[in-house]
Amino acid sequence: MDSKDYLEIDFTDVTARFPLDRREFLKLFGGGIFVTFCAGSSLSLQERSQRRVRPQLPTDFNAFLHVREDGRVTCFTGKIEMGQGAITSIAQMLADELEVPLDSVDMVMGDTDLCPWDMGTFGSMTTRFFGPPLRAAAAEAREVLRGLAAEHLQVPKNQLSIQDGMIFDKNNKEKSVSYAQLTKGKKIERHLEEKAVLEAVSNFTVVGNSINRLDAEDKVTGKAEYAGDIHWPGMLFAKILRPPSHGAKLKSIDSSALNSRKDVQIIKQDGDFFAVLHATPDGAEEALQQVKAQFDEPEFNVDNKTIFDHLLKVAPEGQVVSEEGDIRSESSRVTTIVERTYLDGYVAHAPMEPHAATARIEGDKVTVWASTQTPFSAKDEVARALEVSPENVRIITPYVGGGFGGKTVNRQAVEAARLAKLTGKPVQVVWSRKEEFFYDSFRPAAVVKINSGVSDTGQIAFWDYNVYFAGQRGSQHFYAIPHHKTAVYGSGWRGGQGTHPFATGAWRAPANNTNTFARESQIDIMASLAKKDPVEFRLNNLKDKRMQNVLKAAANKFGWTPAVSPSKRGFGVALGIDAGTYVAAIAHVEVDSDGHVQVKRVVCAQDMGLIINPEGALIQMEGCITMGLGYALTEEIQFRGGNILDHNFDTYKIPRFSWTPKIESVFVENKKLSPQGGGEPAIILMGGLVANAIYDAVGIRMLQLPMTRERIKDAMEA
Amino acid sequence: MKTSIRFALNDKPVTWTGEDHRMLLWVLRTEFHLTGSKYGCGEGFCGACTVLIDGEAVRSCKFPMKDVKGKQVTTIEGLSKNGDLHPLQKAFIEHDALQCGFCTPGMIMMAASLLSKKPQLSKSEIIEGMERNLCRCGTYNRVLQALEDAAQSIQKGGV
Numbered sequence: 026m027d028s029k030d031y032l033e034i035d036f037t038d039v040t041a042r043f044p045l046d047r048r049e050f051l052k053l054f055g056g057g058i059f060v061t062f063c064a065g066s067s068l069s070l071q072e073r074s075q076r077r078v079r080p081q082l083p084t085d086f087n088a089f090l091h092v093r094e095d096g097r098v099t100c101f102t103g104k105i106e107m108g109q110g111a112i113t114s115i116a117q118m119l120a121d122e123l124e125v126p127l128d129s130v131d132m133v134m135g136d137t138d139l140c141p142w143d144m145g146t147f148g149s150m151t152t153r154f155f156g157p158p159l160r161a162a163a164a165e166a167r168e169v170l171r172g173l174a175a176e177h178l179q180v181p182k183n184q185l186s187i188q189d190g191m192i193f194d195k196n197n198k199e200k201s202v203s204y205a206q207l208t209k210g211k212k213i214e215r216h217l218e219e220k221a222v223l224e225a226v227s228n229f230t231v232v233g234n235s236i237n238r239l240d241a242e243d244k245v246t247g248k249a250e251y252a253g254d255i256h257w258p259g260m261l262f263a264k265i266l267r268p269p270s271h272g273a274k275l276k277s278i279d280s281s282a283l284n285s286r287k288d289v290q291i292i293k294q295d296g297d298f299f300a301v302l303h304a305t306p307d308g309a310e311e312a313l314q315q316v317k318a319q320f321d322e323p324e325f326n327v328d329n330k331t332i333f334d335h336l337l338k339v340a341p342e343g344q345v346v347s348e349e350g351d352i353r354s355e356s357s358r359v360t361t362i363v364e365r366t367y368l369d370g371y372v373a374h375a376p377m378e379p380h381a382a383t384a385r386i387e388g389d390k391v392t393v394w395a396s397t398q399t400p401f402s403a404k405d406e407v408a409r410a411l412e413v414s415p416e417n418v419r420i421i422t423p424y425v426g427g428g429f430g431g432k433t434v435n436r437q438a439v440e441a442a443r444l445a446k447l448t449g450k451p452v453q454v455v456w457s458r459k460e461e462f463f464y465d466s467f468r469p470a471a472v473v474k475i476n477s478g479v480s481d482t483g484q485i486a487f488w489d490y491n492v493y494f495a496g497q498r499g500s501q502h503f504y505a506i507p508h509h510k511t512a513v514y515g516s517g518w519r520g521g522q523g524t525h526p527f528a529t530g531a532w533r534a535p536a537n538n539t540n541t542f543a544r545e546s547q548i549d550i551m552a553s554l555a556k557k558d559p560v561e562f563r564l565n566n567l568k569d570k571r572m573q574n575v576l577k578a579a580a581n582k583f584g585w586t587p588a589v590s591p592s593k594r595g596f597g598v599a600l601g602i603d604a605g606t607y608v609a610a611i612a613h614v615e616v617d618s619d620g621h622v623q624v625k626r627v628v629c630a631q632d633m634g635l636i637i638n639p640e641g642a643l644i645q646m647e648g649c650i651t652m653g654l655g656y657a658l659t660e661e662i663q664f665r666g667g668n669i670l671d672h673n674f675d676t677y678k679i680p681r682f683s684w685t686p687k688i689e690s691v692f693v694e695n696k697k698l699s700p701q702g703g704g705e706p707a708i709i710l711m712g713g714l715v716a717n718a719i720y721d722a723v724g725i726r727m728l729q730l731p732m733t734r735e736r737i738k739d740a741m742e743a
Numbered sequence: 744m745k746t747s748i749r750f751a752l753n754d755k756p757v758t759w760t761g762e763d764h765r766m767l768l769w770v771l772r773t774e775f776h777l778t779g780s781k782y783g784c785g786e787g788f789c790g791a792c793t794v795l796i797d798g799e800a801v802r803s804c805k806f807p808m809k810d811v812k813g814k815q816v817t818t819i820e821g822l823s824k825n826g827d828l829h830p831l832q833k834a835f836i837e838h839d840a841l842q843c844g845f846c847t848p849g850m851i852m853m854a855a856s857l858l859s860k861k862p863q864l865s866k867s868e869i870i871e872g873m874e875r876n877l878c879r880c881g882t883y884n885r886v887l888q889a890l891e892d893a894a895q896s897i898q899k900g901g902v
Contacts, residue, residue, distance in 0.1 A: 107843055108841075108842030108843030108844065108880045109842070110842070237836055237837065237839060238836075238839060238841070240844065241835070241836040241839070241841060242828075242832075242836060243844075244841050244844030244847050245819075245828070245831075245832040245835045245836055245841070245844075245847055245848075245851060246779070246819065246820070246822075246823060246828070246832065247777070247778070247779020247780070247818065247819035247820045247848045248779070248820075249844050250778070251778075251781075251845065253778075253782070254772075254778035256773075256776060256778075262773075304773075305765075305769055305773050305774075306769055306772075306773065306782075307765055307766060307769040375879060376843070376845070376879055377781070377783045377789065377791055377843065377845040377846045377877065377878065377879050378781070378783070378843065378845040379782070379783070424843070424844060425843065426781070426843045426844070426845030427842075427843040427845060427879050427880060428843075429879070455782065457785055458783070458784040458785055458786070458789075640839065644839055644842065644882075644885075647881060647882075647884060647885070648842060648880050648881035648882065649881065650881065651881030651882075651883055651884070652879065652880070652881040673784050673785075673786050673788055674784055674786075674788040674789055674877060675786070675788055679877060679879060680881070680883070681874055681875075681877065681883075682869075682870045682873045682874050682876075682883045682886075682887070683870050683871075683874055684883075685883040685884050685887075687884075688884060
């Protein structure tokens with residue numbers, strides 16, 4: 026995996042303003058042992074390459090652990106918990122490495138006053154980049170404790186043993202001392218250098234037992250607090266007037282119906298910003314409905330049908346990201362040439378929790394509880410909007426009700442903070458589902474054009490791959506093809522001015538869903554034309570051992586028997602690489618005469634390097650497969666220009682209970698490789714996997730996502 | 744016009760005064776500070792706001808206060824009795840049947856209503872009963888396992 030694949034993990038709004046140096050920062054805390062470390066810089070070329078483009082990022086540390094004077098251990102990190110399980114996997118690693126009971130570990134996450142600066146929680150980076158330095162830091166703290174214990178007990182270090190936060194003499198267990206006793210009245214600081222991490226990583230073993238989530242009890246009892254659950258006395262709930270479409274300009278506004286309402290407060294600012302506030306959320310909503318506003322709407326020039334022609338028209342020149350051999354002369358020699366265009370619509374993040382924020386201002390201190398994947402960028406955004414110094418803004422991130430890339434945009438936090446300032450009261454902003462769909466930064470619509478050729482013996486002879494506006498991640502193939510070129514048109518997922526009629530952004534495994542759908546469909550088409558079994562065809566065209574291994578593991582688990590597609594069995598296969606993880610899946614689907622697809626079974630094999638938390642990895646894989654069914658089968662934003670026609674889950678259909686296939690998984694062991702991503706890889710396969718299985722079932726090749734019932738039916742009838 | 748409405752909330756008698764066309768969800772969240780019931784869509788499509796009214800699962804975002812009069816309202820906060828988690832809550836923890844947790848209270852309340860009516864549900868009956876509750880993180884298979892387990896322990900324990 027090349028570092029340039031990750032340049033797209035780019036959140037350019039981020040500026041680092043962590044105000045204190047390390048010494049100053051640690052003064053804020055009491056005694057004990059502190060180990061500061063930098064998660065991300067040490068092991069990842071990826072993040073380093075980002076640092077090159079943004080040299081202002083702090084390189085000193087972005088997380089630390091604290092063995093307190095009472096013997097408890099706290100980890101402070103700007104990462105947040107949005108369901109991916111970091112709160113558990115981080116605590117587990119710490120407990121394991123420091124040899125303390127899990128319940129003596131506390132996690133402080135996403136609080137910008139207590140946690141050092143962090144870029145954000147996305148890109149499957151938490152375990153991958155955080156895990157090794159965290160464990161090395163914990164090991165460092167343990168060694169400090171061991172040194173203190175040797176002194177205290179007058180026993181050589183190598184004669185000491187540690188269990189449950191107690192250090193004792195192996196030869197005389199009566200001679201023991203607790204972490205609390207050792208840290209009492211001391212303040213010891215250590216900073217973990219990169220070299221130490223690399224050395225320590227080679228000694229790591231898999232963290233053994235799977236444990237239940239630490240946040241589970243709070244979440245099943247309703248105690249878990251999200252940003253919209255924060256309550257302050259005197260708090261007002263705000264509803265903000267929204268335009269009917271992106272790009273619409275407010276022409277006139279009539280709020281006279283609210284004139285006599287003493288319970289409603291109106292805020293109007295900067296021409297377009299109009300909000301009503303009320304002591305209840307439904308009261309605010311009801312008041313806003315009485316406001317009559319007229320907007321000038323721009324002319325609609327694109328909709329969800331014409332968008333693809335538009336994208337090809339406005340595409341900038343392509344950037345060749347890899348090239349080898351001579352496609353042109355090779356293509357004149359090969360008899361079987363496949364030229365296809367693949368289309369992918371806009372897809373919403375649609376987390377169950379809409380964007381929410383509660384803001385409170387005391388004196389010159391602004392505090393915002395926000396549902397965000399990027400608390401530090403929210404801090405800067407709020408500071409800019411309120412024209413205050415970032416030091417006066419604190420973002421606290423409670424549990425986040427799903428993000429998937431969508432909660433890297435913090436508009437709601439800014440709205441709540443602005444209104445708290447203007448009203449002088451605590452203010453809560455929770456977007457309605459309609460607002461959530463309107464302001465989402467969708468996965469961009471995209472086009473992929475592939476021209477490829479296959480020899481009579483079933484070898485892929487050339488590959489000419491051109492992707493428009495999806496982005497680069499996952500665009501480069503991993504097959505052994507002598508003549509190939511990959512070009513990316515419109516880098517990044519935002520597109521330039523005039524590309525998309527509304528915001529687009531990073532969606533779980535950005536770009537890779539579209540790229541993998543196109544690549545794996547094209548591979549299948551070639552296999553079928555070459556009269557080869559799709560698993561064998563892939564194995565014959567792969568030199569990469571890791572990829573061969575995951576494919577074989579999936580095929581074994583599935584009980585694959587070779588057949589040329591379409592075999593009428595409804596079996597499909599797809600491969601991919603994301604976030605350093607290699608993944609292969611095989612599916613069984615049924616397609617009825619009405620075009621309805623039921624995915625019956627998915628077998629998924631992953632090589633994700635060293636696995637920190639096997640249960641967590643499994644859950645993420647299952648989540649990817651289930652969520653990915655949506656973009657494969659139904660999810661596509663309907664729009665006319667900047668007018669988003671989907672407002673709720675009645676028209677925008679996400680996966681349900683009845684869709685869920687039997688999911689089986691295999692983890693291909695690869696302990697020598699540091700931990701790779703787990704939160705995203707499996708989702709990239711779902712488009713291509715289901716497309717290939719549909720073809721195998723009914724001989725219909727779907728070239729556009731999502732593969733809706735209507736589209737399949739139309740294709741079957743054509 | 745404001746009216747007074749008496750009902751039982753998590754086994755305690757309460758009297759609430761306000762506009763009786765207001766939806767139960769907002770009254771629960773902002774006046775009783777029971778924030779376990781979530782706003783996910785406001786139209787009854789997602790089920791994150793599900794509570795029990797006389798044991799029957801309803802979407803509290805679409806359930807007006809005037810219909811609450813004289814009823815027993817149970818929210819996620821009232822499901823565990825005497826500090827003991829409900830078998831469904833235990834099963835959700837045991838099966839890791841949650842990720843972000845935002846849909847979880849609604850899932851559990853929906854399941855509680857289903858199992859209280861018929862503990863011996865087949866898998867297809869469970870799917871049918873839970874179908875209108877949405878989860879974006881993709882925990883459906885684990886929720887199904889948790890329900891099957893909880894159904895068994897309810898039958899054994901006679902809860």
